Amino acid sequence: MRVGIPRGLFYYHLFPQWKSFFNNLGWEVVTSPPTHKSMANAGILAAVSEACFPVKVLYGHILELAEKEVDWIFMPRLVSIEKRSYICPKFMGIPDMLRAQIPQLPPLIDLCIDVSRDERDLFRELDNWSRKVGLKPGRVRKAWTDSTRATLTLETICRQGHTLDEAIRIWEGKPVARPGRSDLTIGVLGHCYTLNDRFVNLGLFERLREMGATPVTSEMLNPLKVEQAAATLPKRVFWTVGRKMVGTALLLDQDESVDGVIYLTCFGCGPDSMMAKIIERRMNKPFMLLTVDEHSGEAGVVTRLEAFCDMMRRQRRLGVENNLSPYGEFLYSH
Ligand code: SF4
Structure with missing residues (x-):
């Protein structure tokens, strides 16, 4: 399976974890390239005009991924990534907005990530998704749990004075310029x-x-x-x-x-x-x-x-x- 992850929104915080998760399942991960002008312009044209700039840019990334022959695009419905706290409500509607506005859209993996009340809700969501795609729930749970280590690594790299973008590049083994x-x-x-x-x-x-x-x-x-x-x-x-x-x-x-x-x-x-x-x-x-x-x-x-x-x-x-x-x-x- 080839899954596309758009280089937008929470990519900059959770990409290492998401990539590790799919790799743990034996899936190939492809990403959209860094944002460029024509990609952003395409996103601006495709999105509703009321959307904020980062959401419009995300549309551009999704359009690029749609042309990369991926089996799926990972676009989770992010509600909450920690207890008693929430992400901006725009994130919740993004999978629906994309489906409504991009006709050639590949199937989305729109897992609902909501741990505001109980972390077990996320595992129940993963179980449902496993059954839908024909995977064993235990294997998917383990792949997810193992993948969380990547976020810890990313956070450690950042604390050495790197931005998230630099930390992702370091995590991927790419060179990062030393500040003067x-x-x-x-x-x-x-x-x-x-x-x-x-x-x-x-x-x-x-x-x-x-x-x-x-x-x-x-x-x-x-x-x-x-x-x-x-x-x-x-x-x-x-x-x-x-x-x-x-x-x-x-x-x-x-x-x-x-x-x-x-x-x-x-x-x-x-x-x-x-x-x-x-x-x-x-x-x-x-x-x-x-x-x-x-x-x-x-x-x-x-x-x-x-x-x-x-x-x-x-x-x-x-x-x-x-x-x-x-x-x-x-x-x-x-
Ligand atoms: S917090 Fe919400 S409205 Fe603000 S930039 Fe992010 S997605 Fe857009």
């Missing part, structure tokens, strides 16, 4: 599929490194400390990614080695419209919100990154420049 010298440390927040897709992030990490800044992402930090920082909010954030981002932001805000924080979001993202505001209001360090969509250009992002880095260097050199607040205090007193 830097005099700034910048926290970078965002969803894994926004931050790690070179086309969507408009080369954010490369640009920061070229400008002499070391980016720090959530995955590079101790997850326990991230959770503890997020728990200081008066109400628990029930979105897995949103909670991770707020915890990361609060942790970076207390870290003296971090000069500033950038939040990369996509136009049309519902959860980010709330999380970005919560984070922005709690940050004491220089903070920049970058919003991208299909109309964004790399030049605009570079200009803003340069200005952000210049501002932090000037602040450090002069030691007096305030974070000119649009709310008045600094605006009118200097």
Whole structure:
């Protein structure tokens, strides 16, 4: 069997596990190539206009996979990957949206991944799927359990200072460029599929490194400390990614080695419209919100990154420049 895995959405977090799972079953895994312009354009045309940019990009990946003669496409219905927490509701409807809008779509493996109440729900789902495809449930359960080790490996690689995209390449045995010298440390927040897709992030990490800044992402930090920082909010954030981002932001805000924080979001993202505001209001360090969509250009992002880095260097050199607040205090007193 040949199964296609699109290089979009939670690919950047769970691809090693998913690939290991299918390989453990003896299936071949093929992926779509890294996002490129014509692929994104095809996705934009195929998706509903209300969808956020990463979902439109996913459509492009699915269209490319549909031409690769795969027996199946793995597109799980992600509801929850940890207890009492949820993924953005858009993920739940993606298999149905794809079926409704892509006529030449190969059959989907749309396992419902929902461990919000009980992890055994996932095993029941795997059992049902095993029977449908004629595999022994015990073998499929074991293949899944064994595959979870790949996620742990990925997390360990990230904690050595790599982004998820780099960690996947290292996991696959591919070379990754060594970062050069830097005099700034910048926290970078965002969803894994926004931050790690070179086309969507408009080369954010490369640009920061070229400008002499070391980016720090959530995955590079101790997850326990991230959770503890997020728990200081008066109400628990029930979105897995949103909670991770707020915890990361609060942790970076207390870290003296971090000069500033950038939040990369996509136009049309519902959860980010709330999380970005919560984070922005709690940050004491220089903070920049970058919003991208299909109309964004790399030049605009570079200009803003340069200005952000210049501002932090000037602040450090002069030691007096305030974070000119649009709310008045600094605006009118200097
Ligand atoms: S969290 Fe935002 S960017 Fe991600 S799928 Fe949902 S709406 Fe789109």
